[in-house]
Amino acid sequence: MSPALRGAPTALLGLGSYVPSRRITNDALVDRIRSSDEWIHSRSGIRTRYWADTTETVEFMAAAAAERALKNAGVAAGDIGCVLVATVTYLRQLPSLAAVLAHRLGTGSPAAFDISAGCAGFCYGVSLASDMVAAGSARYVLVVAVERLTDLTDHDDRQTAFLFGDGAGAVVVGPSEEPGIGPVAWGSDGAQRDLIRQTVPWDALRDDPGARWPVITMSGRDVFRWASYELGPVAGQALDRAGVAVGDLDSFIPHQANLRITEQLAVELELPDHVAVARSIAEYGNTSAASIPLAMHELLASGAARPGGLALLLAFGTGLVWAGQVVRLPAPPVDPPRPATAPPPEPDRGGRS
Amino acid sequence: MSTTGQDVLQVLREIIDEVAEIPAGRIGLDSAFVSDLELDSLAMVSVFVLVQRRLGVEVPNSVVEKLTSVGEAVAYLEHGKAPV
Numbered sequence: 001m002s003p004a005l006r007g008a009p010t011a012l013l014g015l016g017s018y019v020p021s022r023r024i025t026n027d028a029l030v031d032r033i034r035s036s037d038e039w040i041h042s043r044s045g046i047r048t049r050y051w052a053d054t055t056e057t058v059e060f061m062a063a064a065a066a067e068r069a070l071k072n073a074g075v076a077a078g079d080i081g082c083v084l085v086a087t088v089t090y091l092r093q094l095p096s097l098a099a100v101l102a103h104r105l106g107t108g109s110p111a112a113f114d115i116s117a118g119c120a121g122f123c124y125g126v127s128l129a130s131d132m133v134a135a136g137s138a139r140y141v142l143v144v145a146v147e148r149l150t151d152l153t154d155h156d157d158r159q160t161a162f163l164f165g166d167g168a169g170a171v172v173v174g175p176s177e178e179p180g181i182g183p184v185a186w187g188s189d190g191a192q193r194d195l196i197r198q199t200v201p202w203d204a205l206r207d208d209p210g211a212r213w214p215v216i217t218m219s220g221r222d223v224f225r226w227a228s229y230e231l232g233p234v235a236g237q238a239l240d241r242a243g244v245a246v247g248d249l250d251s252f253i254p255h256q257a258n259l260r261i262t263e264q265l266a267v268e269l270e271l272p273d274h275v276a277v278a279r280s281i282a283e284y285g286n287t288s289a290a291s292i293p294l295a296m297h298e299l300l301a302s303g304a305a306r307p308g309g310l311a312l313l314l315a316f317g318t319g320l321v322w323a324g325q326v327v328r329l330p331a332p333p334v335d336p337p338r339p340a341t342a343p344p345p346e347p348d349r350g351g352r353s
Numbered sequence: 354m355s356t357t358g359q360d361v362l363q364v365l366r367e368i369i370d371e372v373a374e375i376p377a378g379r380i381g382l383d384s385a386f387v388s389d390l391e392l393d394s395l396a397m398v399s400v401f402v403l404v405q406r407r408l409g410v411e412v413p414n415s416v417v418e419k420l421t422s423v424g425e426a427v428a429y430l431e432h433g434k435a436p437v
Contacts, residue, residue, distance in 0.1 A: 043395060221394050225414060228402040260395055264402075 005310060005326055006243035008134040010173055011180025012126070012330040014073025017297045018064035018146075018168040019284065020052040021340040026162060033158045040162045045259020049165030049285030051150050053343035056166070058090050059097060060344060062146040063104050065168035065293075069142065070105070072333045073172035080172075081138025082111040084129060086121025086145045086289040088318065089152055090114065093202075101144065111138065118196065118317025119255045120186070121145055121289030122169065123325060126313070127184035129173035144170040145289035152198065154215040164216070165285030169293020171330070178328070182242030185234050186323035192226060195219050196318040227261045227316060231324075232268045235314050238324035249275045250309025250329065251299055255316060256281035256291040265314070276304040288317065294337060296329065301336035305329055361408070361427045368403045369423075372396050382424035390423075404430065 025048050026037040040046055052061065062085060070077055083105075085098040098112035117124040122145040129141035149164035173181070196218045204211040231254075239246065252275055254262050259281050266277050278295035287294060292313055299305035307329055314324040366377035373396055386392045392400065397420075401412045408430060412420075416435045420426045428434050 043393065221398055221414065224395050225398045225402065228398060229405075258395075260399070264399060
């Protein structure tokens, strides 16, 4: 067991992910946005990303990741006391995806709700789940992060068209004798609300006959600047609250927003060489809330991160909102993250979104 | 500001070397950020984030946009004078 962690008597018990079937290289995008593989890679670190096919709906991907997490945790669906879904790309206002998912998974009648915390959604979800388990509100909580960002991507925008990928990740949070989830360091700053946002609200589609389908727009340079100044101190708070020094860490798993932000943080935090750093953006692009569980899966499956090792999670996103915490990594899933060989043949029963 | 032009230049050289791996010897007052040093807009942000940490001077993005050469950056950091 690695160094002690100050936190709740809760832990990540199992992890699962879903990577959709369409592998998209930079070269497949560059003509439309008048760019190049070299430019995209140097600016973001991205080489490929995976896009969902029509039948790989948000519900389908969420269910696939959740089933794998339950299996890896050895927890039966019927024992889940709460299902919590972090997403900003479920295009149905009601009911929540969590309620639909809980039914689909064959759980009993757990509490179920969605949370909107953008790319920080997974860290927010883990924090809520840990608090619920520690308080006795639920014994096991299923936290699912899923995004189908391609539905809200402006495929002609040179700044963002190459950035986003689709996918899902899930964990089961439950009780543990050893503390396995540190206190969260989190916050928000609505003064920065325009930095990453949906171009127009849904009612624009009703009220303005000329309205274009909403997409995600982002002031990349301002976000980069904000992250450069603000994330290091959030990481420091998360470590302090957990009573963990950087040298105690086994891995650093930041939201995969941009490789340069990750590299800057690794330098700023003075991470020792033995700390594995997640750089899965190269393969998966920015998958918003799903990026941390996907990156965790990849690090564990490759052997770079150790089960039981301490990982610093750190995320930020639209709002702006942010969250970071130290967690003890679960056992690796049986299989590495592997793109689906094919989408499901039939339209998913949950509909397109 | 107590730092001299030479000090500021030296700090900038070290930061640019750190951000873009350009040897200090290749960086002079007349080096242009884009055409000579090939810094893109994110690298420029990184440079001025480190400037803020080391020299305590915050350079807003609106000013960063106007600074085209190392000499202009030194002038701004020393005298607060941004190119028009």
